[in-house]
Each structure stands twice: as structure tokens, then as C-alpha cells.
Amino acid sequence: MTKSPLTRDDLLAMDRDDALAPFRALFEVPDGVVYLDGNSLGALPRATAARVADVVKQEWGQGLIRSWNDAGWMDLPGRIAEKIGQVIGAAPGGMAVGDSTSVNLFKLLSAALELRPERRVILSERGNFPTDLYIAQGLAALLARGHELRLVEPHEVAGALDDSVAVLMLTHVNYHTGAMYDMAGLTQAAHDAGALVLWDLAHSAGAVPVDLAAAKADFAVGCGYKYLNGGPGAPAFLYVNPDLLDRARFPVTGWWGHAAPFAFEVGYRPASGIARATVGTAPMISIAALEVGVDIALQAPMAQVRAKSLAMTSVFAQLISERCQGFGLNIISPADPALRGSQVSVAHPDAYPIMQALVSRGVIGDFRAPDVLRFGMTPLYVGFAELWDAVEILRDVMQTGQWREARFNERRKVT
Amino acid sequence: MTKSPLTRDDLLAMDRDDALAPFRALFEVPDGVVYLDGNSLGALPRATAARVADVVKQEWGQGLIRSWNDAGWMDLPGRIAEKIGQVIGAAPGGMAVGDSTSVNLFKLLSAALELRPERRVILSERGNFPTDLYIAQGLAALLARGHELRLVEPHEVAGALDDSVAVLMLTHVNYHTGAMYDMAGLTQAAHDAGALVLWDLAHSAGAVPVDLAAAKADFAVGCGYKYLNGGPGAPAFLYVNPDLLDRARFPVTGWWGHAAPFAFEVGYRPASGIARATVGTAPMISIAALEVGVDIALQAPMAQVRAKSLAMTSVFAQLISERCQGFGLNIISPADPALRGSQVSVAHPDAYPIMQALVSRGVIGDFRAPDVLRFGMTPLYVGFAELWDAVEILRDVMQTGQWREARFNERRKVT
Numbered sequence: 161m162t163k164s165p166l167t168r169d170d171l172l173a174m175d176r177d178d179a180l181a182p183f184r185a186l187f188e189v190p191d192g193v194v195y196l197d198g199n200s201l202g203a204l205p206r207a208t209a210a211r212v213a214d215v216v217k218q219e220w221g222q223g224l225i226r227s228w229n230d231a232g233w234m235d236l237p238g239r240i241a242e243k244i245g246q247v248i249g250a251a252p253g254g255m256a257v258g259d260s261t262s263v264n265l266f267k268l269l270s271a272a273l274e275l276r277p278e279r280r281v282i283l284s285e286r287g288n289f290p291t292d293l294y295i296a297q298g299l300a301a302l303l304a305r306g307h308e309l310r311l312v313e314p315h316e317v318a319g320a321l322d323d324s325v326a327v328l329m330l331t332h333v334n335y336h337t338g339a340m341y342d343m344a345g346l347t348q349a350a351h352d353a354g355a356l357v358l359w360d361l362a363h364s365a366g367a368v369p370v371d372l373a374a375a376k377a378d379f380a381v382g383c384g385y386k387y388l389n390g391g392p393g394a395p396a397f398l399y400v401n402p403d404l405l406d407r408a409r410f411p412v413t414g415w416w417g418h419a420a421p422f423a424f425e426v427g428y429r430p431a432s433g434i435a436r437a438t439v440g441t442a443p444m445i446s447i448a449a450l451e452v453g454v455d456i457a458l459q460a461p462m463a464q465v466r467a468k469s470l471a472m473t474s475v476f477a478q479l480i481s482e483r484c485q486g487f488g489l490n491i492i493s494p495a496d497p498a499l500r501g502s503q504v505s506v507a508h509p510d511a512y513p514i515m516q517a518l519v520s521r522g523v524i525g526d527f528r529a530p531d532v533l534r535f536g537m538t539p540l541y542v543g544f545a546e547l548w549d550a551v552e553i554l555r556d557v558m559q560t561g562q563w564r565e566a567r568f569n570e571r572r573k574v575t
Numbered sequence: 576m577t578k579s580p581l582t583r584d585d586l587l588a589m590d591r592d593d594a595l596a597p598f599r600a601l602f603e604v605p606d607g608v609v610y611l612d613g614n615s616l617g618a619l620p621r622a623t624a625a626r627v628a629d630v631v632k633q634e635w636g637q638g639l640i641r642s643w644n645d646a647g648w649m650d651l652p653g654r655i656a657e658k659i660g661q662v663i664g665a666a667p668g669g670m671a672v673g674d675s676t677s678v679n680l681f682k683l684l685s686a687a688l689e690l691r692p693e694r695r696v697i698l699s700e701r702g703n704f705p706t707d708l709y710i711a712q713g714l715a716a717l718l719a720r721g722h723e724l725r726l727v728e729p730h731e732v733a734g735a736l737d738d739s740v741a742v743l744m745l746t747h748v749n750y751h752t753g754a755m756y757d758m759a760g761l762t763q764a765a766h767d768a769g770a771l772v773l774w775d776l777a778h779s780a781g782a783v784p785v786d787l788a789a790a791k792a793d794f795a796v797g798c799g800y801k802y803l804n805g806g807p808g809a810p811a812f813l814y815v816n817p818d819l820l821d822r823a824r825f826p827v828t829g830w831w832g833h834a835a836p837f838a839f840e841v842g843y844r845p846a847s848g849i850a851r852a853t854v855g856t857a858p859m860i861s862i863a864a865l866e867v868g869v870d871i872a873l874q875a876p877m878a879q880v881r882a883k884s885l886a887m888t889s890v891f892a893q894l895i896s897e898r899c900q901g902f903g904l905n906i907i908s909p910a911d912p913a914l915r916g917s918q919v920s921v922a923h924p925d926a927y928p929i930m931q932a933l934v935s936r937g938v939i940g941d942f943r944a945p946d947v948l949r950f951g952m953t954p955l956y957v958g959f960a961e962l963w964d965a966v967e968i969l970r971d972v973m974q975t976g977q978w979r980e981a982r983f984n985e986r987r988k989v990t
Contacts, residue, residue, distance in 0.1 A: 188636040197640045204636035209628060212860065216627050220807055221603040221619035225612045225939060233807060260855025262829030263678055270717065286841060291830035291855065294843035298828030302685065302718070311841065336839075385856070392635055392648060392859035413713030414677030415706035424751075424944050426701060426726065428709040440675025440706065441800070443861035444807035445627065524640060529839050 165482045166475065171544035174471065179464050180539050186456055187389070187541040194550040196525040199335075199363055199503050199536030202389030208452040215448040237395070237442045238435075240451045244388065244397050247457050248361060248380070249371030253402045256434045257384070257395055257450070258442040261362060263412070264381040264398040265295040265329075267437060271400070271408040272327040272356045272379055273299070273307065279326035283355070286311040289335045292360055296329060314339060317346060321353035328355050332370070333363035333501030336528050338473075338493040340368060340501045344375040351376065362386060365397075366457040367502040367538075369466055372399055379404075387502070387538065389453030394446055398437055405434060414439030460540055468539035469502040475544060476504045476535060479551040487558040492532070506533040510563060514554075517563035523550045580897045581890065586959035589886065594879050595954050601871055602804070602956040609965040611940040614750075614778055614918050614951030617804030623867040630863040652810070652857045653850075655866045659803065659812050662872050663776060663795070664786030668817045671849045672799070672865070673857040676777060676811040678827070679796040680710040680744075682852060683813055686823040687742040687771045687794055688714070688722065694741035698770070701726040704750045707775055711744060729754060732761065736768035743770050747785065748778035748916030751943050753888075753908040755783060755916045759790040766791065777801060780812070781872040782917040782953075784881055787814055794819075802917070802953065804868030809861055813852055820849060829854030875955055883954035884917040890959060891919045891950060894966040902973040907947070921948040925978060929969075932978035938965045 163170060175181060188204040189195055195203060219231040228234050241255035259267075269282070282296045293309065300307035312320045314334075321328065328350040333340045343359060350357045358379040364370050366387030372380055378401050384394030400408055409430070415421045416438045419429040430436035477491050490507040494500045508514055508531060515527040525535040535550070557563050578585060590596060603619040604610055610618060634646040643649050656670035674682075684697070697711045708724065715722035727735045729749075736743065743765040748755045758774060765772045773794040779785050781802030787795055793816050799809030815823055824845070830836045831853045834844040845851035892906050905922040909915045923929055923946060930942040940950040950965070972978050 188632075190637045190639070193639070195639060201635075201640045203639065204631065209631045209636075212627060212631050213624060216619065216624045216806070216864070217603075220616075221624075222605045224605070224608070224610060224618065225616045225941065226934065227807070228616075259674070259678065260829065260857075262831075262855035263674065263827060266827045289830075290833070290836075290839050290841070293841060294828045294830055294833060297843045298826050301824070301828075302826040391631070392642070393856040393862070395858055396855070409716070411713050411717040412678060412681045413709045413716075414675065415704075415709055416677075418705070418709060421705075422944060424705050426705065426708060428712045440677035440811070441808040442675075443810055443858045445864055446858035446861040447808070449631070449860055519641070526640065529837060 164478065166478060168545060168548045171475065171548045174544040178468065178543065180460060180468050181543065183456065183460060183540040184543065189541055192522045194523045194546045195542060196523065196535040196537065196550060198538030198541070199367070199386050199534070200526050201392055202386055202453060202538065203541050205389055205452045205456055208391065208449050211452050212445060212449050215445055233444050236444065236447055236451070240447065240454055241397060243451070243454045243458055244365065245399070247454070247462070248365050248382070248399070249373050250399050251373040251402050253433055254399050255397060256438050257397045257447070258438050259396055261360070261381050261383050261396040262291045262295055264396050265292060265360070266299060267410045267412055268358055268379040268381060268398055268400065269296060269299055269327060269329060270411040272358055273303070274409055275356060275404065275407060276326035279324055279355070280305070280307050281324045282307060282309045282327050282329055283317065283320055283325045284309060284311055284329045285314055285317065287314070287334060287336055288331050289360065289362065292329060292331060314341070318349050321349055321355060323354055325350070325353060325355040327358055329358045331360035331362060333368060335363055336532060337505050338501040338503035340499055343370065343377065347375045347377050363501055363503070367465070367469065369462050377401065384450045384453070388450070388457055390450030391446060391453070394450045395442055400434060400437060405436070410437045412439050416440055456540065465539045469537050470497045470500070472537040472539065472542070472544065472547060473500055473502065473504050476537065476547050476551065479547060480506065480554070483551055484555050484558060489558070502538070503534060503536045506535070507531050508533060514557060514563040517557045518554060521553045521557065523553045579893065581893060583960060583963045586890065586963045589959040593883065593958065595875065595883050596958065598871065598875060598955040599958065604956055607937045609938045609961045610957060611938065611950040611952065611965060613953035613956070614782070614801050614949070615941050616807055617801055617868060617953065618956050620804055620867045620871055623806065623864050626867050627860060627864050630860055648859050651859065651862055651866070655862065655869055656812060658866070658869045658873055659780065660814070662869070662877070663780050663797070664788050665814050666788040666817050669814050669820070669849055670812060671853050672812045672862065673810050673853050676775070676796050676798050677706045677710055679811050679813040680707060680775070681714060682825045682827055683773055683794040683796060683815065684711060684714055684742060684744060685826040686815070687773055688718070689824055690771060690819065690822060691741035694739055694770070695720070695722050696739045697722060697724045697742050697744055698732070698735055698740045699724060699726055699744045700729055700732065702729070702749060702751055703746050704775065704777065707744060707746060729756070733764050736764055736770060738769055740765070740768060740770040742773055744773045746775035746777060748783060750778055751947060752920050753916040753918035755914055758785065758792065762790045762792050778916055778918070782880070782884065784877050792816065799865045799868070803865070803872055805865030806861060806868070809865045810857055815849060815852055820851070825852045827854050831855055871955065880954045884952050885912045885915070887952040887954065887957070887959065887962060888915055888917065888919050891952065891962050891966065894962060895921065895969070898966055899970050899973060904973070917953070918949060918951045921950070922946050923948060929972060929978040932972045933969060936968045936972065938968045
């Protein structure tokens with residue numbers, strides 16, 4: 161934004177010019193809510209309820225076991241995987257859908273380590289999403305071969321790539337700060353050092369431009385329930401560079417990854433393609449819901465999504481700067497658009513009760529320990545004037561001290 | 576059955592006397608279908624569609640991220656797990672729901688091996704469901720510590736329990752034959768040999784009496800989409816004897832298994848209870864559907880379920896013997912009720928096209944390579960007269976040679 165200070169009319173004008181505005185009608189957004197938590201759980205697409213009802217009543221209820229063929233359940237996860245692949249620039253044949261992000265991390269990290277048997281370091285960022293770190297720790301403990309999870313700060317990553325590093329494992333857009341890595345550059349740097357790269361795209365897929373094939377990424381995982389709007393706990397996805405597939409061995413060798421699952425052979429033989437990275441039967445009702453969200457993401461031109469996302473994060477940050485001065489709110493997301501995902505994170509020592517107060521007023525973001533208010537920007541169903549309204553409520557909450565009365569609820573699930 | 580030959584009137588009389596008959600109204604069963612494949616995909620409970628619609632439209636659509644607390648999503652998998660635990664006699668605090676059966680096998684088998692570090696043998700049955708064998712093979716390959724998957728025939732299991740066996744891993748009711756092991760006896764024998772036991776209850780939970788606590792079982796896994804009627808690909812369950820929990824380490828250390836998932840600590844610390852065996856976010860729509868099926872299973876007295884199941888398998892086998900002579904059909908399920916699960920498996924060299932012909936006539940069982948017609952008996956929604964009708968259609972298919980024209984479809988998903 162060059163104009164300062166911004167007015168609500170400026171934002172209404174941006175809404176009128178918003179090429180993505182028609183997407184809003186594809187989603188249910190409750191009245192009285194400004195939903196800035198689509199980075200934790202994406203909104204409900206209007207078409208999902210009917211699709212899910214059809215899967216339950218017709219495909220399951222009437223088709224019963226026949227629906228594995230007749231309703232195409234067998235092929236559904238693979239079809240959705242290829243669609244997600246189009247959103248993130250995956251090389252064809254490298255995508256699978258199923259399991260959770262954590263389980264997929266385990267499978268791919270194991271495969272990566274095995275492809276670099278002479279190396280012992282998993283390099284990552286100290287502030288990576290914890291499950292990524294935990295999975296690496298658990299795998300290292302299981303293998304008991306001296307693997308080390310080496311944690312550095314984001315600016316130290318490139319310099320830490322030496323010939324001890326087997327795998328560089330990073331989350332492309334940091335869940336906490338919204339800071340985004342240069343995927344192509346770091347992948348190249350890792351390859352130059354002889355390491356493989358595993359990208360976690362939980363906060364990227366559907367939110368920022370990703371081109372796994374162009375970046376020559378080796379492995380990636382990601383989440384269906386954030387910017388892909390696949391529903392609570394939607395099955396996750398994984399990506400393996402097809403050039404690695406023949407050599408990659410995945411440790412959780414379930415029957416869906418077998419070359420001939422229905423031959424019921426005694427010995428495991430991996431499927432020839434990406435199916436070897438799959439394990440068991442996918443939860444089809446949740447899978448069907450995921451596809452509806454993915455189909456919408458496919459319709460939205462990523463250049464437009466990115467442009468609006470950056471405008472939203474810029475506007476939101478500017479509004480906080482202009483209208484919430486003196487409250488001790490500290491924006492920790494990068495100012496440089498090239499380094500910014502689709503969220504604005506704001507630190508405050510009392511972030512938790514402040515967010516509780518905001519939620520009680522219909523401004524739904526989330527809290528991240530120890531001190532961050534997190535506001536996710538979802539260009540497909542949030543408009544600019546809503547950002548004004550959200551910041552006004554934030555200002556009121558801070559000015560009136562309403563947050564001091566907010567209840568404390570430790571168990572909030574928001575990722 | 577003492578009466579022979581049976582008549583359709585005999586079976587109608589059994590239906591009139593069936594204490595479980597009212598359960599049929601709780602399920603959708605399509606007109607014109609005799610559904611004998613509930614051991615692969617259980618039928619749709621009538622209440623599921625409304626529950627799923629509520630989760631989608633209200634909890635997700637209106638509640639959005641707030642539903643993790645406000646709609647109880649946080650606690651839902653644990654609540655369902657405890658309910659399944661009541662169906663299978665689990666010791667309190669030992670059950671979790673999530674992931675697939677295959678992933679759960681991986682986690683529990685790994686934990687079991689680590690509890691017997693001086694031993695190297697995983698003992699199982701050659702005819703075990705393949706994913707169980709594959710998971711063991713994959714884990715052994717990953718560990719690369721000389722673990723061996725030793726496969727024997729069912730009658731050889733007890734004799735093969737020596738001091739090299741770390742884990743006895745068996746499926747309680749065999750998917751192929753329907754033969755059932757003596758869980759308590761073999762668990763005791765394994766313990767006497769110093770081994771741990773992991774039971775796969777895929778074809779047991781909700782179908783036959785199981786008392787994990789009384790049997791002192793160490794570990795168990797199972798499936799939500801068969802006799803628990805949880806829906807296609809419903810999330811699986813796992814059980815760990817609570818006495819082992821403090822010492823058991825699960826290798827897939829996701830953030831849901833952390834002692835404080837929302838503290839976002841850098842280091843993994845396992846949760847104190849069974850939560851340590853969980854990994855990532857569960858697919859909530861499929862989870863919600865699962866609960867509806869489990870709630871019905873909880874209402875059905877297992878003694879009645881077992882009595883009707885045995886009557887059904889007995890009647891079905893008798894009808895085939897009496898009415899399908901000379902067609903080369905060979906019943907391979909155990910004649911002894913104590914050794915029989917809730918299915919009748921019938922071998923025939925042309926089992927595949929025969930089953931295709933049956934399905935085209937509305938008698939839905941399934942085929943298991945290389946030569947088995949599998950008929951699952953689900954006491955909650957199948958009646959005795961339907962068994963007569965199914966066998967009459969089988970007789971007609973065999974007599975007319977209709978099966979010779981049946982299409983061949985290799986990809987049928989039926990487990």
C-alpha cells in the first residue's frame with residue numbers, strides 16, 4: 161500500500177476490484193465472523209455437504225462394497241493426489257494422498273535417510289513445526305544408527321549444509337511467523353552439498369506459489385485441511401520426485417503399497433509407482449470431502465491468489481501499525497513479500513487472552529505459544545473490508561482491556 | 576442345526592425368534608440385496624448420514640476451528656476408542672483410535688520388538704492377512720538388526736513359541752478361512768515362552784467375543800469398517816496393555832502423542848497414557864461416522880451376537896451341503912464352532928466368476944485369491960431367510976452355469 165493511512169473505503173474499493181471475490185460464494189462463512197484461521201482449518205465449501213451425503217447415503221449405503229469399483233473409491237485418493245500436484249507443481253506420478261502429515265513425514269524421511277546411508281544429519285530449523293522435529297527424533301531413535309537432528313536458525317540453514325547432511329527438512333512457510341523459504345534456492349544448495357530435501361507444505365499448498373518440479377524437490381508432505389479446505393483432519397498428501405521412486409524404500413509397507421495388493425502374496429513387493437508410498441485403506445468419507453476443496457483450489461489462478469494474499473497481509477499489517485499503536489503489538493511476519501507466506505503473526509505477552517477476546521467478538525485467528533496472535537489470510541473467502549473490521553475489533557479489545565477478562569482454555573487445537 | 580434338510584420355513588421361524596432382529600431397522604440395506612460382505616465393509620447405520628451432515632454443516636461449517644473445543648473434536652477419538660474397548664474387553668486406558676490398521680501394526684510391532692531387545696523372531700501364520708506380514712517385513716528391513724518373520728501353519732504356532740520369539744503376531748479370525756484362534760490360550764503360551772503378543776482383531780471386533788484384558792493381551796489392532804460399521808476406510812484402533820504403557824516406545828512420534836502438544840516444545844516427550852501411541856490429526860468426518868457404528872455395537876449383547884453368528888454360519892454351511900451338492904463347492908471354514916469366526920468360506924476353482932455372478936444377482940459376498948468365495952455373517956442386519964435365498968441363488972448360478980459368463984474384474988477391493 162502506498163496510501164497512508166488507509167480508510168475502510170479504500171478496502172471496500174479493493175473488494176470491488178477483487179478478481180477472486182466470486183470464490184466467496186463457494187464457501188460457507190458464518191455470519192458475524194471474520195475468519196482468519198483458514199491456515200488452521202479451512203472453511204467449508206458449499207458443495208462439500210452434498211458430496212459427503214452422496215458418499216454416505218448412495219455410495220456406502222446403497223453401493224456397499226461394490227463402490228470400491230463402481231463409485232471409483234479405488235482411484236479416488238490417486239485422483240485427488242494428482243489434482244493437489246497441479247496446485248503445487250508436482251512432477252506427474254509423484255503424488256499420493258492418505259495418512260496424516262506426521263505419518264507421511266516418517267515414511268519420506270526414512271526413505272531419504274536410506275538414500276544417503278553414509279550421512280547422519282537431518283538438518284532443520286529450530287522453529288519448525290514440532291511434529292516435524294518429533295518425527296525426526298523418533299525415527300532417529302528407532303534406527304539407532306547415530307542420526308542427529310541438527311537444528312539451526314533460518315538464516316543459518318544454507319551455511320549448515322555440509323557433507324554430513326543427509327536430509328534438509330524444512331517447512332516452506334513457518335507456522336509461527338509465516339516466514340517463507342526460497343524453495344528453489346535452498347533445494348539447489350542442498351543438492352550442491354549432496355543432501356536431499358524434504359519440504360513440509362502444510363502452510364503453502366493452496367496459499368503460495370509452489371513448483372516442486374522446477375525446484376527439483378526430492379520429497380514433500382502437506383496437509384489437506386488448511387488452504388485446501390478439505391475438512392477437519394483431512395487426509396494429508398506426500399510427494400516423491402519420480403526420479404527417486406525406483407530407489408526409494410518406504411518403511412511402512414502396507415498392502416496398498418504392494419505391487420499386487422489383491423494377489424495376497426506372502427512377501428512384500430513394492431508397487432512400481434508412487435503407490436509404494438501408500439499403506440492402508442484411506443478414510444473415504446474424509447477423502448471425498450477433501451476433493452471438493454481441492455477442486456476449488458484448482459480453479460483459482462495461483463498468481464491471483466498470491467497477489468491477493470500479499471495485498472491482504474500488507475493491508476492487515478499496515479492497519480495494525482496505523483490503528484493499534486501503543487498496545488505493544490509487534491508484527492513478527494516478514495515485511496518483505498518475497499519472504500512472507502499468507503499470514504500475519506503478531507507477538508504480544510498476553511496473546512492468549514487477547515485472542516480469546518477476539519474470538520468472542522467473532523474475529524477468529526489463533527494463538528501460538530508462547531506469545532503469538534496468528535492471523536491467516538485466505539484469499540478465496542475473506543475480503544479486504546473484513547480486515548478493517550477485524551483490526552477495529554482488535555483495537556477495541558486492546559483499548560477497553562476486554563482481553564483481561566477472557567477465559568483461558570489451554571486445549572485449543574489450532575495448527 | 577439338528578433338523579435336516581432345512582426348509583425356508585425353518586429359517587423364517589428362526590427369524591421370528593431372533594432377539595437381534597430389531598437391530599436391522601438401524602441399518603440401511605438396499606432392496607434386492609443379501610449382504611454377506613459386512614466382514615469387508617459393514618452396512619450403513621441409518622443414523623450416520625445425519626451425524627455426518629451435522630459434523631460437516633454445523634461443526635465444521637459454522638463452528639470452524641472452534642469445534643475442536645466446542646464440538647469436542649479433541650476428545651472424540653479417545654471417546655470412541657474407549658467404546659470400542661468395551662466391545663473387545665480392553666483394559667481401561669489402553670485404547671486409541673486413528674491411522675490405518677497397517678500403520679497401527681507398524682507402531683505396535685515396533686514397540687513390542689523394543690520390549691524384547693534380545694530376541695529376533697516375529698512369529699506369525701503364513702496365511703495371515705498380507706498387510707500384517709508386509710508390515711513386519713518392512714519394519715525388520717528398516718531396523719536391519721536381524722529380525723526374522725517366521726511363518727508357520729496355524730497348528731504349528733504353539734509349538735513354535737521358543738525363546739527366540741520376541742512377538743507372536745496373529746490375526747484372531749483369519750480373513751481367508753474364518754478360522755479363529757484361542758486368544759487366551761495362545762497369549763498364555765506366548766507369555767510362558769517370554770514373548771509378547773499382538774492380536775489383529777480386524778475380523779473379530781463386533782463379531783466374536785473378545786476379552787483382551789482377561790487374555791492379558793499385550794497389543795492389539797483392528798479395523799473400524801467391518802463389523803463396527805464405521806464406513807469405508809474408517810479409522811482403525813489400537814490397544815496396548817496399560818501395564819506396558821510406561822515402557823512402550825512408539826516410533827512414529829507425532830505431535831498428538833506428545834505430553835504437551837500445544838506447548839510446541841522442540842523435543843519430543845511422550846504423553847503419559849495411550850495418547851503416546853497416537854500421531855497426527857484424525858480425519859474427523861470419518862471419525863464421527865465411526866462412532867455411530869460403534870454405538871450400535873455397544874448396544875448389541877455380544878452373547879446374542881455370537882449365538883446368532885454361529886447359527887448363521889451353521890445354517891449357511893448346512894444349506895450349501897444340502898442344496899449345492901455336486902458343484903465342487905468345498906467349505907473350508909472350521910466345522911467346530913469354537914474355532915469359527917463369523918464367516919463361511921467356500922473354495923471352488925472358479926470362485927472369482929462365481930462370485931461375480933452372485934453379486935450380479937444381489938448376493939454380495941466377496942472373492943479371495945486364489946479360490947475362495949467368502950460369505951460374512953453380520954447378525955445385526957442379516958436374517959436367516961436371506962441365507963436361504965442366497966444359497967438358492969448360488970445353486971441356480973451353479974446349475975445354470977451363469978457364472979461362466981460373469982465378467983472378470985481384477986481390482987475388486989474387499990478386505
